[in-house]
Amino acid sequence: MAAQIGSLVCIGTGMTMASHLTPLSLSYLQQADVVFSLMSHGVVEKWVESLHPQVISLQQYYQEGTDRKISYRRMIDAMVSEVKAGKKVVGAFYGHPGVFAYVPHQAVAEARELGFQAHMEPGVSAEDCLFADLGIDPGRYGCQHFETTQLMIFKRRLDPSAYLILWQAGVAGDLSTARFATNQQRLKLLVQRLQQDYPLDHPVILYEACTLPVGAPRMERIRLQDLPNADILLQTTLVLAPSQPLEPDLQMQQALAQLTD
Amino acid sequence: MSQMLQFISSFGSSAELRSLPVAELTARMQTFGLNAGEIEVLLSGDRHAIAEMMKTSGDIVCCVVPEKPAEPGKPADPAGPAQDDDDEEEKKASLRHAV
Numbered sequence: 001m002a003a004q005i006g007s008l009v010c011i012g013t014g015m016t017m018a019s020h021l022t023p024l025s026l027s028y029l030q031q032a033d034v035v036f037s038l039m040s041h042g043v044v045e046k047w048v049e050s051l052h053p054q055v056i057s058l059q060q061y062y063q064e065g066t067d068r069k070i071s072y073r074r075m076i077d078a079m080v081s082e083v084k085a086g087k088k089v090v091g092a093f094y095g096h097p098g099v100f101a102y103v104p105h106q107a108v109a110e111a112r113e114l115g116f117q118a119h120m121e122p123g124v125s126a127e128d129c130l131f132a133d134l135g136i137d138p139g140r141y142g143c144q145h146f147e148t149t150q151l152m153i154f155k156r157r158l159d160p161s162a163y164l165i166l167w168q169a170g171v172a173g174d175l176s177t178a179r180f181a182t183n184q185q186r187l188k189l190l191v192q193r194l195q196q197d198y199p200l201d202h203p204v205i206l207y208e209a210c211t212l213p214v215g216a217p218r219m220e221r222i223r224l225q226d227l228p229n230a231d232i233l234l235q236t237t238l239v240l241a242p243s244q245p246l247e248p249d250l251q252m253q254q255a256l257a258q259l260t261d
Numbered sequence: 262m263s264q265m266l267q268f269i270s271s272f273g274s275s276a277e278l279r280s281l282p283v284a285e286l287t288a289r290m291q292t293f294g295l296n297a298g299e300i301e302v303l304l305s306g307d308r309h310a311i312a313e314m315m316k317t318s319g320d321i322v323c324c325v326v327p328e329k330p331a332e333p334g335k336p337a338d339p340a341g342p343a344q345d346d347d348d349e350e351e352k353k354a355s356l357r358h359a360v
Contacts, residue, residue: 018273043315046266213273214303215311 010104012123096125
């Protein structure tokens, strides 16, 4: 199918305002007919508005008590309808548009399905900031990532000899997808789950990347058992260092040593 | 707020501004029209104080989150596109574990 007039590019503006936007993403943004934005802070939203004369905030679709899936659907429809109208549309999302972001993935897929050109440009994600700020190299011991609620409601296997990063702890245990906060009871259940693999006094880092360049990242260290009483926000990520050493696989080591080539 | 926005936009993309000693940075902030109180908060690096100062009427209250299973008795995805079979199975499984 020949591509129709109208296009969609979902860009990431990075985590820190004005610091992480790539030259290519900025160029797409400036060339767009219309820009939809979903930012992490009102000031960041204003900054995006300063880069283009027609920026529409997708925040208007979020409401406490409204299922986020409904909000997502409205956001996608808003963007795709402009693409259908023949416009060059940019969806600007904070962080990386493809990481913990349903709307950009779905909007790109639907625009393509309709025969329009659509793609995603990467941005600096919270994960990237976390590695830099905490001095963690995921290649050293390995690194496992889970969305916190998924870890709680599915039977996942954790490897305590690798780093563990839990995203969206701020909505831990929320099955309604309509809340914007977790609570002590849900966090206690999270501790109960983690206790299967980590001692209760194991350190947990509460991490929040800088959204404004003038601020500092949050890097607060607590014990696992103290998690239910901690100040866990929507943007808080939990980081657990390995609690056990790497266990050598002697059989594999031997097999590798016996290889001649 | 527009002066503040201009300053932090510049600060966000400038290695030079970020490397200035406090006295010089303060002088630069003044050229952006920031007042003494604003400068003091920015220089403090206090996350909460900065957040408080930067509050706008349109403050962001949420992040983009991936799909979660629906609550028992409610449709799995009332507004979303049709799910493939694997996804449906995953949701059913998640509910079994959740309840």
